[in-house]
Amino acid sequence: MRMFATIAKLLVKRVLTAIPILLIVSALLFCILRILPVDPAAMSLPPNATVQEVEAMRTEMGLNLPLYQQYGIWLNKLFHGDIGRSIHFRQDVTSLIGSTLPATIELAVIAMGVATVFGLAGGLFLFYVRGTRAEAVMDFLSILLLSLPEFLWSLFLLLIFGVFFEVLPFTGRLSPGFERPVVTGFLLLDSLITGNISTFLNALEHMILPCLALGIALSPSLMRVLRSSLLDAYQDDYIQQARLRGLSEKRILIRHGLKNAILPTLSLMGVQFGFLFGGTLLVEIIYSYPGMGNLMVDAIRNADLPIIQGAGLTYCIAVLVISIVVDSLYLILNPKLRVR
Amino acid sequence: MTFEIDRRNLLQMLGLAAVSGSVLSQATIAFAADTDNVTIGWPSDVPSWDPNLRFVPDAQPLFKMVFDQPLDQSPDLKLIANLITKWELKPDGLSMPFEIRSDVKFHNGDPMTMEDFKYTFVDRIKSGLKLDIANSWRTLTDIEILSPTSGVMKFSAPTPTAPQWLAFLGSYLVPKKYVESVGPEEFAKKPVGTGPYKLVDYQMNSRIVLERNDDYFGTKPKIKRVTIDIIKDPSARTAAIQSGQVDLTVNIPVREAERLGKTEGLTAEINPFTRLILLQMRNDMGFTDKAVRLAAHHAIDKAALSKAFYGGAAVPLSIPATPGTPGYLPDYKFAYDPELSKKLLADAGYTADKPATFKLAATNGQFPSDFDIARALVQMWQKVGLKVELEQIEYSKYFELNRGGKLPEATLYSFDNATGDPEIFSGYLMNPKMPFGAWKGQEIGDKILKLFVEPVYEKRIAGYKAVAQEAVETGANIPILQSVQTLVRKKSLNYVKYGNAWVLGSTMSWS
Numbered sequence: 001m002r003m004f005a006t007i008a009k010l011l012v013k014r015v016l017t018a019i020p021i022l023l024i025v026s027a028l029l030f031c032i033l034r035i036l037p038v039d040p041a042a043m044s045l046p047p048n049a050t051v052q053e054v055e056a057m058r059t060e061m062g063l064n065l066p067l068y069q070q071y072g073i074w075l076n077k078l079f080h081g082d083i084g085r086s087i088h089f090r091q092d093v094t095s096l097i098g099s100t101l102p103a104t105i106e107l108a109v110i111a112m113g114v115a116t117v118f119g120l121a122g123g124l125f126l127f128y129v130r131g132t133r134a135e136a137v138m139d140f141l142s143i144l145l146l147s148l149p150e151f152l153w154s155l156f157l158l159l160i161f162g163v164f165f166e167v168l169p170f171t172g173r174l175s176p177g178f179e180r181p182v183v184t185g186f187l188l189l190d191s192l193i194t195g196n197i198s199t200f201l202n203a204l205e206h207m208i209l210p211c212l213a214l215g216i217a218l219s220p221s222l223m224r225v226l227r228s229s230l231l232d233a234y235q236d237d238y239i240q241q242a243r244l245r246g247l248s249e250k251r252i253l254i255r256h257g258l259k260n261a262i263l264p265t266l267s268l269m270g271v272q273f274g275f276l277f278g279g280t281l282l283v284e285i286i287y288s289y290p291g292m293g294n295l296m297v298d299a300i301r302n303a304d305l306p307i308i309q310g311a312g313l314t315y316c317i318a319v320l321v322i323s324i325v326v327d328s329l330y331l332i333l334n335p336k337l338r339v340r
Numbered sequence: 341m342t343f344e345i346d347r348r349n350l351l352q353m354l355g356l357a358a359v360s361g362s363v364l365s366q367a368t369i370a371f372a373a374d375t376d377n378v379t380i381g382w383p384s385d386v387p388s389w390d391p392n393l394r395f396v397p398d399a400q401p402l403f404k405m406v407f408d409q410p411l412d413q414s415p416d417l418k419l420i421a422n423l424i425t426k427w428e429l430k431p432d433g434l435s436m437p438f439e440i441r442s443d444v445k446f447h448n449g450d451p452m453t454m455e456d457f458k459y460t461f462v463d464r465i466k467s468g469l470k471l472d473i474a475n476s477w478r479t480l481t482d483i484e485i486l487s488p489t490s491g492v493m494k495f496s497a498p499t500p501t502a503p504q505w506l507a508f509l510g511s512y513l514v515p516k517k518y519v520e521s522v523g524p525e526e527f528a529k530k531p532v533g534t535g536p537y538k539l540v541d542y543q544m545n546s547r548i549v550l551e552r553n554d555d556y557f558g559t560k561p562k563i564k565r566v567t568i569d570i571i572k573d574p575s576a577r578t579a580a581i582q583s584g585q586v587d588l589t590v591n592i593p594v595r596e597a598e599r600l601g602k603t604e605g606l607t608a609e610i611n612p613f614t615r616l617i618l619l620q621m622r623n624d625m626g627f628t629d630k631a632v633r634l635a636a637h638h639a640i641d642k643a644a645l646s647k648a649f650y651g652g653a654a655v656p657l658s659i660p661a662t663p664g665t666p667g668y669l670p671d672y673k674f675a676y677d678p679e680l681s682k683k684l685l686a687d688a689g690y691t692a693d694k695p696a697t698f699k700l701a702a703t704n705g706q707f708p709s710d711f712d713i714a715r716a717l718v719q720m721w722q723k724v725g726l727k728v729e730l731e732q733i734e735y736s737k738y739f740e741l742n743r744g745g746k747l748p749e750a751t752l753y754s755f756d757n758a759t760g761d762p763e764i765f766s767g768y769l770m771n772p773k774m775p776f777g778a779w780k781g782q783e784i785g786d787k788i789l790k791l792f793v794e795p796v797y798e799k800r801i802a803g804y805k806a807v808a809q810e811a812v813e814t815g816a817n818i819p820i821l822q823s824v825q826t827l828v829r830k831k832s833l834n835y836v837k838y839g840n841a842w843v844l845g846s847t848m849s850w851s
Contacts, residue, residue, distance in 0.1 A: 036737075037737045037740050037741060039736075039737075042739035042743065042775060043736055045472075045475065046509070046510070048768065049475050049775065050774060052773075054775060088387055088394070089387050091525075099544065158579050162585075163579045163583045166584070169585065170576065171381075171571055171586075172543070173543070173546060176549065180541070285572050285576075287576070288545070288546055288570055288573075288576065290543050290546035294545045294572075295544075298545070301735075302736065303734075303737075
């Protein structure tokens with residue numbers, strides 16, 4: 001009960017803190033985008049528009065008003081649930097984000113799962129081989145993995161598994177001919193809800209390469225943090241005491257070492273999950289994955305400020321939600337924090 | 341121990357992935373081998389399935405498979421009948437009587453009528469919807485319906501390029517009854533056209549699936565189902581054609597196209613089309629002196645640029661028009677002559693100690709090899725004594741910089757014109773009232789403005805040829821190359837090549 005009360009208190013506190021953060025981020029986003037020398041009015045008109053028509057559009061879009069007034073109008077609309085209308089697609093930004101966000105969340109969550117599996121397994125292995133010759137090799141490999149960004153992994157995996165071995169698909173979310181159920185927008189979930197197992201498996205196959213690319217790129221830092229946390233934890237007295245109590249090394253590692261060492265790794269995972277959202281941009285383009293990253297790239301290319309603002313805010317909200325989840329997990333895993 | 345378990349799990353996962361992937365890839369190959377289907381890897385999506393909404397050149401081939409334009413273009417870009425069977429722009433350019441087919445049906449079975457024409461080109465625009473075609477038809481005041489199959493387009497000012505615009509960006513016929521009954525948002529979700537294919541599935545930024553319209557009034561497509569995979573990354577498009585996941589793709593790097601052309605079962609083409617690569621010029625700052633502008637032009641080895649960046653397939657240009665289009669001057673050549681450049685600069689008083697200096701702006705990735713071309717230009721200019729500073733700009737910033745007079749002396753630019761008409765080449769590029777050109781010299785601007793309302797075709801074309809040559813000889817414009825489209829396809833897949841780079845599933849067949 002006490003744990004739930006503490007978590008509830010934390011949630012209230014974090015939600016209250018999130019409001020000014022969102023306001024600051026929205027103001028920053030708005031100002032930065034308006035300062036950039038791009039002309040959304042010209043971009044919203046066809047190429048044969050005259051200078052006068054561009055000017056008229058600037059007035060209609062309110063781009064000739066002082067910046068603070070433009071922000072005030074935008075914020076007022078935002079409070080009424082109107083993020084704006086896309087310049088390029090001429091659709092509500094809310095519906096565009098709503099139709100692409102589930103794909104990105106699905107991608108990011110599974111990629112985070114991949115990163116967690118690789119990161120934890122690798123971290124444990126690095127710890128396991130400490131003091132041996134294999135440690136130097138593994139150390140080198142982990143640094144090598146760390147130095148490759150996700151888009152390079154994307155291209156590398158695509159060439160290996162898509163072109164060379166031709167064993168995995170690398171375009172889109174589903175192969176042609178498969179039924180695409182729409183319930184929640186989360187394809188994996190929707191195919192399960194509708195009992196469409198073949199679609200589920202096909203969608204999963206399409207996610208293997210992008211998720212591996214994102215996951216592998218994130219895993220080395222998790223490995224290294226877990227290894228160093230384990231090394232720190234094993235310096236503590238309770239490990240020695242556990243050994244004196246005759247517990248097996250495996251039990252000591254799982255029940256004592258890992259439980260304490262996992263907390264910094266968890267923090268890092270929270271931070272990385274935020275980065276993962278950003279990292280989907282290029283990966284979605286390479287794998288033709290119809291998520292928010294893909295939409296964002298279109299928006300940047302077309303100076304579609306309403307989408308960039310909407311997507312930027314969505315990323316910010318996602319990061320805040322993730323940090324609340326991570327903090328809650330911290331409270332669950334670490335009783336000392338609950339006392340405080 | 342934990343590691344052992346994880347490793348086992350990992351190996352199981354990889355094994356499962358490999359097995360399922362191999363099943364899938366076999367399925368894909370089987371699908372591709374089916375002569376009723378074709379899969380195209382295309383670099384961009386439609387902005388919306390409302391074809392009147394936005395002008396996006398790369399989306400035109402996609403629209404053309406679902407919708408029809410009143411007029412069409414033949415592969416060599418001549419205007420041909422389509423939904424409109426007869427048309428005649430009156431000598432004053434203020435009206436255009438036309439006749440339409442009586443046997444055309446929309447995908448929902450509704451017959452096409454003159455009401456649909458009036459709705460698409462007049463009523464829909466006047467309703468206040470923000471449609472890009474409103475800009476192309478701003479002079480169209482009404483379509484008078486004379487009979488079920490004949491009418492007259494009426495213009496408020498001479499509109500000499502009205503026929504060209506009936507086959508150009510955004511001018512697609514939409515069904516009045518259907519759009520009015522479902523509304524524009526729903527129409528964009530479930531589009532209904534008269535085109536050779538019906539849209540059966542669409543996932544934004546991912547895939548378009550089209551099925552043959554068996555009631556099509558024109559030549560029935562041979563391929564029953566066309567799948568268009570939207571693959572924006574050129575490396576991924578290269579991989580997709582190489583692995584057989586698509587049967588045809590376009591706009592991959594020239595070197596990759598050349599490599600894939602040597603691969604068994606594939607063939608590659610590097611096709612010049614109606615896109616110019618040119619330098620937008622200012623008439624002030626470092627370019628106030630005509631001698632500097634001309635020296636800059638004479639110093640450019642266009643053939644070398646074509647060879648270095650486009651495998652020699654991009655045609656060097658002396659005029660802002662592409663070969664085969666009405667405004668092209670086949671016998672006119674602007675010489676590559678570095679010695680003349682040096683002389684022009686010396687005569688104008690520029691020396692090694694006091695060199696002519698200017699800035700060049702270029703995009704990076706807006707069109708193939710753009711920034712590389714800009715770097716090569718800087719080197720060519722350095723050889724004749726021009727001191728040039730290169731800066732990178734985003735394409736989306738171009739109009740803002742131009743509007744504010746903040747572009748540098750020269751900007752590397754590309755310009756598409758599927759019609760090939762000189763109004764949309766020289767006219768748009770040098771019309772001082774339009775946002776494209778950086779040149780603000782009134783003399784050329786006035787001539788262009790007169791040509792915009794010149795209704796006599798021959799006079800108009802001759803006028804554009806003259807003004808284009810004058811622009812080049814005064815350094816108001818430096819055309820460089822005709823751009824190219826790379827295309828790689830399976831050898832057994834046939835298609836019809838268009839001079840404006842349209843790639844249409846409706847023209848494809850397997851052999």
